[in-house]
Each structure stands twice: as structure tokens, then as C-alpha cells.
Amino acid sequence: MIWWLLLAIVVALGVATLVANARQSELARMRSVVRRREVAEQDGTARALLQHPVIDLSRCLGCATCVAVCPEGDVLEIVHGQAMVVKGARCRGIAACERECPVDAIQVTIADLRERDDVPAIEGSLEAVGVPGLFLAGEVTVHALIKTAIEHGTHVAREVARRAEPNDAQDEAWDLVIVGAGPAGIACALEAKRLGVRAVVLEQEDSAGGTVTKYPRKKLILNEPVELPLYGRLGRDRYSKEELVAIWDELVQRHGLDVRVGAAVDRVESVAGPSAGRFVVACGETSFAAHNVCLALGRRGSPNKLGVPGETSERVSYSLIDARSYAGRRTLVVGGGDAALEAALALAEQDGTQVTLSYRRAEVFRASAKNLARFHAATEGGRIEALMESEVLDIDAERVRLRKGDATLELAIDDVFVLAGGQASFDLLHQAGVSFDPEHQQPPELVGEQGTGLLRALRVGMALALAAVVWVAWNADYYALDALSRPSHPRHDLLRSGRGVGLWSGVLAVALVALNLLYLVRRNTRIGRWLGSLKLWMTSHVATGILALLFAVVHSAMQPKNTSGGHSLWIMGALVLTGVVGRYVYSYLPRAANGSELDLAEYKAQLGRTSDEWEQGHRIFRAKVRSEVEALIDEKRWTGSLPKRLFALFGWQRDLSRVLARLAREGRDDGVTEFQIKETVRLARRAHRSALVTSHYEDLRALLNTWRYLHRWGALLLVLLVAVHVAYALSYGSFVGAAG
Numbered sequence: 001m002i003w004w005l006l007l008a009i010v011v012a013l014g015v016a017t018l019v020a021n022a023r024q025s026e027l028a029r030m031r032s033v034v035r036r037r038e039v040a041e042q043d044g045t046a047r048a049l050l051q052h053p054v055i056d057l058s059r060c061l062g063c064a065t066c067v068a069v070c071p072e073g074d075v076l077e078i079v080h081g082q083a084m085v086v087k088g089a090r091c092r093g094i095a096a097c098e099r100e101c102p103v104d105a106i107q108v109t110i111a112d113l114r115e116r117d118d119v120p121a122i123e124g125s126l127e128a129v130g131v132p133g134l135f136l137a138g139e140v141t142v143h144a145l146i147k148t149a150i151e152h153g154t155h156v157a158r159e160v161a162r163r164a165e166p167n168d169a170q171d172e173a174w175d176l177v178i179v180g181a182g183p184a185g186i187a188c189a190l191e192a193k194r195l196g197v198r199a200v201v202l203e204q205e206d207s208a209g210g211t212v213t214k215y216p217r218k219k220l221i222l223n224e225p226v227e228l229p230l231y232g233r234l235g236r237d238r239y240s241k242e243e244l245v246a247i248w249d250e251l252v253q254r255h256g257l258d259v260r261v262g263a264a265v266d267r268v269e270s271v272a273g274p275s276a277g278r279f280v281v282a283c284g285e286t287s288f289a290a291h292n293v294c295l296a297l298g299r300r301g302s303p304n305k306l307g308v309p310g311e312t313s314e315r316v317s318y319s320l321i322d323a324r325s326y327a328g329r330r331t332l333v334v335g336g337g338d339a340a341l342e343a344a345l346a347l348a349e350q351d352g353t354q355v356t357l358s359y360r361r362a363e364v365f366r367a368s369a370k371n372l373a374r375f376h377a378a379t380e381g382g383r384i385e386a387l388m389e390s391e392v393l394d395i396d397a398e399r400v401r402l403r404k405g406d407a408t409l410e411l412a413i414d415d416v417f418v419l420a421g422g423q424a425s426f427d428l429l430h431q432a433g434v435s436f437d438p439e440h441q442q443p444p445e446l447v448g449e450q451g452t453g454l455l456r457a458l459r460v461g462m463a464l465a466l467a468a469v470v471w472v473a474w475n476a477d478y479y480a481l482d483a484l485s486r487p488s489h490p491r492h493d494l495l496r497s498g499r500g501v502g503l504w505s506g507v508l509a510v511a512l513v514a515l516n517l518l519y520l521v522r523r524n525t526r527i528g529r530w531l532g533s534l535k536l537w538m539t540s541h542v543a544t545g546i547l548a549l550l551f552a553v554v555h556s557a558m559q560p561k562n563t564s565g566g567h568s569l570w571i572m573g574a575l576v577l578t579g580v581v582g583r584y585v586y587s588y589l590p591r592a593a594n595g596s597e598l599d600l601a602e603y604k605a606q607l608g609r610t611s612d613e614w615e616q617g618h619r620i621f622r623a624k625v626r627s628e629v630e631a632l633i634d635e636k637r638w639t640g641s642l643p644k645r646l647f648a649l650f651g652w653q654r655d656l657s658r659v660l661a662r663l664a665r666e667g668r669d670d671g672v673t674e675f676q677i678k679e680t681v682r683l684a685r686r687a688h689r690s691a692l693v694t695s696h697y698e699d700l701r702a703l704l705n706t707w708r709y710l711h712r713w714g715a716l717l718l719v720l721l722v723a724v725h726v727a728y729a730l731s732y733g734s735f736v737g738a739a740g
Contacts, residue, residue: 023702027638030079031634031638033084033086034597036074037077037084037086037601038601038604040088041605045087045088045089046085047089048088048111050093050110050119052085052088053083053085053091053106053107053108054106055082055083055085055106056105057105057590057591057594059103059105059453060083060105060106060590061082061103061583061586062078062082062083062586063102065097065100065102066083066106069096069100070096070097071092071094071368071370072090072368072369073090074086074369075088075090075091075097076097079597080593080594080597080694080697081590081701081705082590084594087365089366090366090369091108092144092145093143099534101534101535102534102538103535104535116438117437117438118426118436119141119441120136120140120435120436121434121435121437121441121442122442125159126141126156126159128432128433128434129440130433130435131432131434133279133291133292133293134270134292134434135159135292136294136296137149137153137155137184137294137296138182138296139182139184139297140295140429146226147225147226149187149296150183150184150187150226150228150234152184152187152188152296153183153185153186153187153189153191153296154187156188156294157176157189157191157195157197157199157229157294158191160176160192160291160294163292172289173291174198174199174200174291175192175197175198175199175292176188176290176292177199177200177279177293177294178199178200178296179202179268179294179295180201180296180297181201181205181209182208182209182298184294185201185203185208186208186251186257189201190230190251190255191229193229193230194229200259200260200288201258201259202260202265202281202283203259203262204263206261206262207261208245208249209244209248209249228251234247264284265281265283266282266283266284267281267282267431267432268280268282268295268428268432269432270432271289278291278292279292281293293432295434297428303318303421304418304421306334306392306418306420308392309394309395311395315395315414315416316416317416320347320419323343323347326347326350326353326415327353328353330353330411330412330415331356332411332413332417333347333357333358333417334357334358334359334416334417334418334419335357335418335419336357336359336361336366337419337421338366339421340359340367340420341372341375343419344378345378354385355385356385356386356411356413357384357385358387358392359386359390361389362389363388387404387409389404390402390409392416393408399412400413400416453584460543464546465550467550468550468553472554472558475495478492479495483559486557495557497555497557497565498729501554502554502555503555505551505552505554505555509552510722510726512547512551513544513572515540516541516544516545517719519537519540519541522534522537542583545572545579549576552568552572553569556569563725564721564722564728567721571714571718572718574710574714575711575714575715575718578707579711581704582707582711586705586707589697589701589704590697590701592697593698593701597694600690603687603690604626604687606683607626607629607680607684607687608622608626618672618673618676620670621663621670621676621680624666625663625681625684626684628663629660632652632656632688633688633691637694652688652692660684664677664681
């Protein structure tokens, strides 16, 4: 007996050590995420540029599926057991998180555009506000995805076809003039061809493809599966630039699309008279009458210039098409976005090419996570020299001068690539009547919390349980008998565990357990995505779990015994209970913790805000208060064991009062007014109180989070016991009493 006791002590201490280590790792990870979120708030990357995810904290389970499937990285992280937006500016609107969330807890929506004057105002039909028949599609609408551009172009063609009236034989106007032969323009032309809409495409470049043709050679383009008219499904995740352009060229030839290359549009004018069309699209001396116009112009426009001497030199370029031609050259890339990083990486892959990247900020943060990871690897490996916080001063025939801090650098450079973004040319849009007035923007879709759906689940569960109760009540005369009296009952062979309904209930229970476990396969982000909607699988997971328990109860003939089958039944009941906690109850505590976290971030931000009208002493005092209060919060929130953290809650207020009293004295000595001191101390106390509440909720959440471990390890034990139960029954060739 003493050996078992010693073994139990060792196991208990080992488990406690593992749990404590895991808890400390989790706190350290959350601390890092919260700090990254604060940095993102300060540098402006926390806020989305256009599309962004909104998380329903009343539903979020913290399963981290959204984090795993996000192709951009750092947009979402798990904090306090739920998803949180960390760097919203990196969201490209792919919405993989929304599609994969098993409980509909996340939705990608349009940000509020009422503060921006660079976004054209369009209706839901993609029609320009106030200009009937003038449509916009693709990147010009600020949606950058190729998938979205194709969907836009297809939608415009369908809308034109829907509105089309019978053609007049005397009407020489085009049904649709498409300006731009990029993804949106080609998709629009293909769908117009399919629907019998007379359309012509005007492209200012020498070939179709739009902005994509300007991408570097062999660039892989992220493209969620999408239907391309008259072609079918583009089902792969990635296509190279050359593959997409080849597909478009082949479709243009095969279907005889009327694509006029080298046709730069000068203006789009509205005209009166239905027979002549509503618009005239002018290309130099040639004009096209049209009933409808689709502007699929892209948004690159004119590249941003540096405004320095020597920028007009022939060795300065604003795009990189083929890095191979610069092998063995000394190159300088200016910029910090995806285009600049991709160019620098492509050049660094060439033999003998020296690559330097100059960026005016201290850190590259607007590029995608994958490009950033490759860039950091290249700089650490010495293949790219990164000059952060630098700017070009001038460019001469052989050298480039840069300023970095207080120093001036001279670099021997053969080729300079300026990839610092561009300014979209809105002249044509303004002239065509497109509005950029923020007041004309459609209000953003309000995404509110939907609730956990607990009431609906309770109703369904109650209905299933009542069905089981009706069955038992109908056969109550049998189920009320003891085991010795049952064989004489006339329905014994029908209701017993090893025959009839009892046997098939057991078979169905096992089958439902197996189906229930397939949810784990679907959760795998590599192979599961091909098996259908994760939301549907989550619903199936809940439903099959409840049904398996009810069938197992019927299989046991209401008399579970001290056997593997009986133990399986009790464990199954515990699994359903922990599943209900995780699916419908667990979210309340992390939701409260995250709400307090947001309050804390707001109070910290208020402490950090200063006004130019404030005295220097007040600004210094406020910054000092914020710094010391944050240090005090960090010291207690993220370190120590759970008991230590719980005891620390009582000492926080004492430590805060001592720190604030000292800072107030120092503030008075520095001439800070009493009102300013009181206001700053008030904000500091609120920040501290929010941190206290957040820590309290986080510790409670950590305790409640044990449902996950009970659920997972209980499921493993259930599988083992069911396997033993089935093997035992099969080995004896009879199911008599197998579940009992």
C-alpha cells in the first residue's frame, strides 16, 4: 500500500509541476501578445485599413482555429482564452477566419470609411453613388484581393445583363465598356460573353493582366478558390503571376473577347438620349458609346517619388519585373511594404547581387507575416542589409547618399528601386462623376454579439431527452424490474442489451462516438478544410455527443453495472457535461477578462495622451506616472504561481497607494498643479483597478479552463473503454449483459 501512496505522490507532484509550467508559459505568451497589441495601437497598425475581423466574445471558444488559418499572421491572437485582434492593418479581407470558425464567433466586415476621402462611394451593386450605369470593380474600390476582383467583375456583368432591355437594331452603343483588363475586367468580360452582353475591354498597357503583369517574375499570388466565368474553379491556394496571365490570355483567345490594348481612356462622359447610350468613353481620337461602364482601373496609379536630386536617372526604377537581369549588381531598394520586401528578396536570390534596403521607420510592420519572416531570415543571414530609420538624400552617377540618424552614408550603388507605394490617379474617376465624399459612404455593417445559443441548444437537448423519457416510460414495466426478474418479461429479447433495440442502440452509440471523433480530423487545418464547413462539424459534434449518450442509456437497459460498458456510460455523461461547459458557459469569464483588458488599454492610452497646451512639468509627471504604474501592474499580473498571484491581489492597493503618494510629492515639487495631479492619479487608479479585475478574471478563467483537459482526456479514456467493451462482447459471441 505504501508503494501505491508513494507513486501517487510522485504522479501528483509531476502533474502539478507540468500544470504550473504550462500556466507560466501561457502567462508569458499573453504578456507578449498584449504588449504587441499596445505597440500596434501606438503605431497605428491595430486599426484595419478596410476590412477587419470582429469577434463575438459571447461565442468564442478560444479554439485558435482562426489564428491557425489566417494567412497574414499577427492579425489575431488568443488572449484570456479568446481571440483578439492584434494588428488589424494586416487583414486583407480573405476571411479564412470567418469561414473556419466552428461557432460563428468571427465576422470580417468593412471598417468605418467616413473618415477617409480616398475611397470611392459605391452602392451595394458596385454602382457609383449618383451615377446610374457607372460601375467600379476590383482594386479601385480598395479591395486588393484577386478573388474579390473576379467576384466584382462577375457581379457587374450580371447586373448589366439583369437590367438590359431588348436591343434596338439602330443602337450602336455597347451594352458595357470595361476600362481595364486586370482580374476584374477580364472576369467581367467573360461573364458578359456568357450572358450575351455586348462588351469591349479597353486596356492602356500592351497586354491584358493589369497590375498583375507588373509583379516580379514567378511571384506566387495568394488566391482563395474562386469561380472564373467560362473557365471554372481556380481551386488552388496559389498561382504564379505567369500562370494567371496565361489563363487569362488563353480565355481571351478562346472566347474571342474584344480587348483593345494600348487604349488609354481620357474621359468618361454622361450623355443624354437612350439610343446613343448613357456614356461616351474617349480614348484619344476614338470614342465608344456605352449604356454601362465598368471602371476596373486598379489603384496603383503613379508611384510615390522621393523628391531628391538624381531621381530621374535611368538607373532609378519604380518596379522590378525580372530580378535575374540584376545578377551581380549593387542594388538599393527603398520602401517597407510587401512590394519592397519582395523585390529585395528576389534580388537577394541572384548570384553576386548586393542588396540594401532603406526604410524611413524603425521597423517594417505593414508587410505580410510571410514576407516579414523571409526578410528577417535574409537580413540575419547577411543576404540583405537593412538600413532602418534612413532616407535617401540624393542619387548621382555612381553613389547614393542617405541620412541615418545624425550620420550621412554614401553607398556605391548600380541600381535603385523606389517601391514606396503610389498615388492613385483619381482624375478620371472625379471627371466621370464618382464621389469620394465620406458622407456618401454606406455605413458599416454593425456586428453585434449574438449570444452563445444556449437557449436553442437547451431546447434541442430537452426534445431529445424527452424522446428518451417517452421510450423509457412506454417500457417502464420492463425497466422497473430487477435483473433477475427481467428474463421472464415478454419484451426481454427486444429491450435487453444484447438483442433487439438494446443491441442496435449500442451499435448506434458506438457509431455516433466514431462520427463524433471525426471532428478532430476536421479541426486539422491541413487536411480538414476539404471535408466541409467546420461550423457544420461542430454542430454534428454536439448533436452526436448527446445522441450517443441517449442511445447508450437505452443500450444499458437502464441498469449500467460495474463493467467497461457501465463505466463508458458514466464517462460519456461527464463528456457531455464538460462539452456543454466549454461550448455554452466557458465564454463568459474570458469575455469579462478581455473586456477588462480593453478598459485597461484605454486608461493607459489616456495616461499617455498629452496636449501641447500642457506645461512641460505636467507632461513629464504624467509620463512618469504611466511608466511606474505599468511596471507595477506588469510585476504582479504576469508572474508568480496562482496562490502567489491570489495573495498579491491584496497587496496591490497598498503598493499602488505608496507609489502614487511618492509621485504626487515629486509632482508638487516640480510645480504640477493639484488639479493635474488629482486627474492623473484618478486615471492611474482606474488603470490599476482594471488590471486587478483582469487578473482576477484570468485566474478564474484558468480554473474553469480545466474543462478542456477533462474533455480531452475523458474522450481518450472513453475510446479505450468502448474498445474493451466491444472486444469483450465480440470475443464471447454474445451481448448479454455487455452494457450492464
